[in-house]
Amino acid sequence: MASNFTQSLSANRAGCAGCYLRHFCLSADLNDAETEIFSSHIVSQRRVPKGEILFRAGDPLDTLFITRLGSFKSSVLNENGSEQVTDFHMTGEVLGAEAIPTGYHICTVTALEDSEICSLRYRELEAFCDRDLKIARQFRLLLGRKIVAAHQNLLILGCTNSTQLLASFLLNLARKFEARGFSKSEFVLRMTRGELGSFLGLKLETVSRTLTHFDELNLIEINQRHVRIINLEGLKAVAKESGRAKRKTSQE
Amino acid sequence: MASNFTQSLSANRAGCAGCYLRHFCLSADLNDAETEIFSSHIVSQRRVPKGEILFRAGDPLDTLFITRLGSFKSSVLNENGSEQVTDFHMTGEVLGAEAIPTGYHICTVTALEDSEICSLRYRELEAFCDRDLKIARQFRLLLGRKIVAAHQNLLILGCTNSTQLLASFLLNLARKFEARGFSKSEFVLRMTRGELGSFLGLKLETVSRTLTHFDELNLIEINQRHVRIINLEGLKAVAKESGRAKRKTSQE
């Protein structure tokens, strides 16, 4: 992953033109000349080492970000000092859109691993939307994707017990990896058990126990943060089971 | 409320021009002539009686809706037949935006009470965005608001116990009422205990018990669906308490 990290940035210093995400991003519909203009006026790419904070709750909205490589978490700090994770972000997602209505960020975004982002000056982006309808359309599409992602998170969090919560979360994660061209059956969790628990409304011990429980049931293999989904259908069954057939019921 | 229902529609047959929501909606920045054009091409208002379904998961995205009066729920049907509520909607919210990326709705939206909606033909709206930048900007703003609303729901659902879940939900609801010019301390829940539980990841019995528990603690008064928040600060404290000071601890 480190090699990926150093490699990809140097290969894309040019901006949008050579970006492997281009066709899913704002400049998707632009021709080469337009891309060059857009890229040079709006965009700047840069690395974000693990742990770096892109923006904090309360910061004014100067730039929107798009994840190019790596992963991030959104979180909010409660008055009692505890951190509440509200989302995890992967490649191609817009970061900071929650600030659009008010002009101020309402959550803090942190890199979970060495990552790369694309910075978009928001003012200029808005102005560009006025001049270039293709950018405006694509921007709407990205905002729509954000809404869909949030909706899927709400679906997950509506589950009532740890089994369903974690099964749903893993399935959603697998789908997101698949959509990005990675393996849907084998991947690495970039967040700690604590962050995962904070997102799902569980304690980290419960997350740990439930994951090892899935391992015992041969639904997944899990070593630290490395996950391999063995029995996809079984996991789906667990995620949506109506009753509480937790353990393998020998009869029936 | 029934009088409101019959009254407001007749008063606004003209479209956006006389709509009391206009300044928070798509036509906010248009002058009278532009509003007339936009309104006549895109918009149609209509009543939606309680229980009516605006669209179902799987339906193609023909029209977006904006709540003018009343309230709605979004839900998804699991394969086992159970309904999962993913959101509640109030005045001024866009309904159907989750369908923008794919062109197909991914949830079902149902009126929780006699309501009024504004229908926007999506194709025409997109075309209008290309012609009128003010509409495009305002549309982005509405999508941004949707993202913010989803984020706040995620914050609520990250809570770990029924007390915090319900306290957070009530506070969020109060804030939404306040933002719409209604009382933030006295309002009516438009959803059943079951729907509320489905959204929060709790069983309806737990919802009922927790609400009466709040009543016993003199945080709220609740009669059926009528809620009055008596001790706002206390409710906030309960929503974000780090420990589990559930009952009034006499010592310490």
Add this chain to the structure above:
DNA sequence: CGAGTTCTTGAAACCGCTCAAAATGCGTGG
């Protein structure tokens, strides 16, 4: 290799769920 973080595992208390039944409220029709 060592220090700190992260993860796992255990036991007990607590909380939310399940199942069950009664009470309340609401709409419809008499």
Add this chain to the structure above:
DNA sequence: CCACGCATTTTGAGCGGTTTCAAGAACTCG
């Protein structure tokens, strides 16, 4: 206007699952 039936809500008791508290193991990073 009242009575009836149905949906919603409340309440109870017992069980099971999640949290809490605690300690040890495994991993990461300098």
